[in-house]
Amino acid sequence: MLPTQPEALLAWLHQRLSGVEQIVAADVQTNAHRPAAVLIGLVLHPDEVTVLLTQRALHLSVHAGQVSFPGGALEESDADLVAAALRETEEEVGIPAHWIRPIATLGEYHTISGFCVTPVLASLSPGYPIKPDPNEVAEVFELPLSVLLDPNRYQKRWVERNGVRGTTHFLDYADRTVWGATAGMLLQLSHLLGLEGIPEDKTTES
Numbered sequence: 001m002l003p004t005q006p007e008a009l010l011a012w013l014h015q016r017l018s019g020v021e022q023i024v025a026a027d028v029q030t031n032a033h034r035p036a037a038v039l040i041g042l043v044l045h046p047d048e049v050t051v052l053l054t055q056r057a058l059h060l061s062v063h064a065g066q067v068s069f070p071g072g073a074l075e076e077s078d079a080d081l082v083a084a085a086l087r088e089t090e091e092e093v094g095i096p097a098h099w100i101r102p103i104a105t106l107g108e109y110h111t112i113s114g115f116c117v118t119p120v121l122a123s124l125s126p127g128y129p130i131k132p133d134p135n136e137v138a139e140v141f142e143l144p145l146s147v148l149l150d151p152n153r154y155q156k157r158w159v160e161r162n163g164v165r166g167t168t169h170f171l172d173y174a175d176r177t178v179w180g181a182t183a184g185m186l187l188q189l190s191h192l193l194g195l196e197g198i199p200e201d202k203t204t205e206s
Contacts, residue, residue, distance in 0.1 A: 001195075002049075002145065002146050002149065002195070004048075004049075004146075006044035006045070006046070006049055006123075009042075009044075009049055009145075010044075010103070010123060013103055013104070013121070013193075014103065014104075016192070016193050016194065017103070017104045017121075017192065017193070020192055022105075022106060022107030022108075022192070023107045023188065023191065023192065024107050024108045024109075024110070025107065025108075025109050025110070025184055025185070025187075025188045026109065026110035026111075026184075027109075027110065027111050027112040027166065027168060027180065027181055027184060031110065033114070033116060034073060034114050034115045034116060035073070035074040035081065035084075035115075035116050035118070036071060036072055036073045036074060036081075036084070036115040036116065036117045036118070037071050037072075037074065037081040037082070037084040037085035037088070037117065037118045037119070037120055038068075038069035038070065038071025038072075038085060038088075038117055038118075038119050038120065038185070039052070039069055039070050039071055039085040039086070039088070039089045039100070039119075039120050039122055040069055040106075040119050040120065040121045040122070040185065040186075040189065041069075041070070041089070041095075041100065041122050041123070041124050042103075042121070042122065042123045042124065042145060043123075043124050043125075043126055043128075043142055044123055044124065044125060044126065045126050046126075048144060048145075048146075049144075049145045049146075050142035050143060050144055050145060051142060051143055051144075051145050051148050051186075052069075052070070052093075052124065052140070052142055053067055053068070053069065053140075053141055053142065053143060053176075053178075053182075054067070054068055054069070054070055054092065054093065054132070054137045054138075054139065054140050054141075055067055055068075055137070055138045055139040055141070056068055056136065056137065056138065057134065057135065057136055057137060057138045066179070066180065066182070067176055067177065067178045067179075067182055068181075068182050069119070069182060069185070070085070070088055070089040070092045070093050070095075071084075071085055071088045071089070071092075071117070072084070072088040072091075072092075073115065075087070081105065081118040081120065082102050082105065082120050085118075085120040085122075086100055086102075086120075091133060091136075092132065092133050092136050092137050093130050093131075093132055093133075093137060093140055094129060094130045094131030094132060094133070095124070095128050095129065095130060096129070099124055099125065099128045099129070100122045100123075100124055101122055101123045101124075102120055102121070102122045103121045103122055103123060104120075104121045105118050105119070105120050105121070106118065106119040106120075106121060106185070106188060106189060106192065107188065107192075109181060109184060109185050109188060111180075111181045112164060112166075117181065117185070119185045119188070119189070121189070141176075143173060143174065143176065143178070147171075147173055148171070148178070148186045149186060149189065149190045149193070149195055150190075150195070150197055151187060151190055151191075151195065151196070151197030151198055151199055152197040152198065152199070152200075153171050153173070153197075154169045154170065154171045154183060154187065154199035154200070155169065155170050155171075155199055155200045155201075155202050156168070156169055156170075156199050156200065156201045156202060156203055157169075157170055157202045157203060158202075158203050159179075159180075167203050168180050168183065168184065169183040169184060169187060169199055170183060171183055171186075187199070
């Protein structure tokens, strides 16, 4: 069970993730090679911890309109993948790096689009400034961490992407749908933290 108070949660996260063996996860198969990073930003409200998310702009050629974490490909100017996640968050959302406190990096997540993504878990104080880039982001919003890390709230469904049929996970909450790699990385974190629950398997239905 997740601690509800921000300071207790941070201490619990550090304890749970310290020395844990990271797992490699994937949309379809673990053969991606393009390094990238995303920010799983925990917003430490006094009464609830939420997760920073974006809705991608509708005009984008890839993943248009999908719910996602801020992030993108590693660039030569980035010192490491944590730096890449911080840079991309500032470019996409407008949150300066000094507002963000990294906690840990998770295991790689391989996407169907060919990226080998490292999720960077970090905390943010409420009241962070935002200035979304309209070329990439349609909206910035938050959802409760307790909801996003509950495996029982997810469904495993069939999807077809880029001509490849496979399964992925979906979570519907508050008129939002979190799915694909974003859902996969949240479940990856939930597994690392030892949280109990099993997504409902809808792939067996006719």
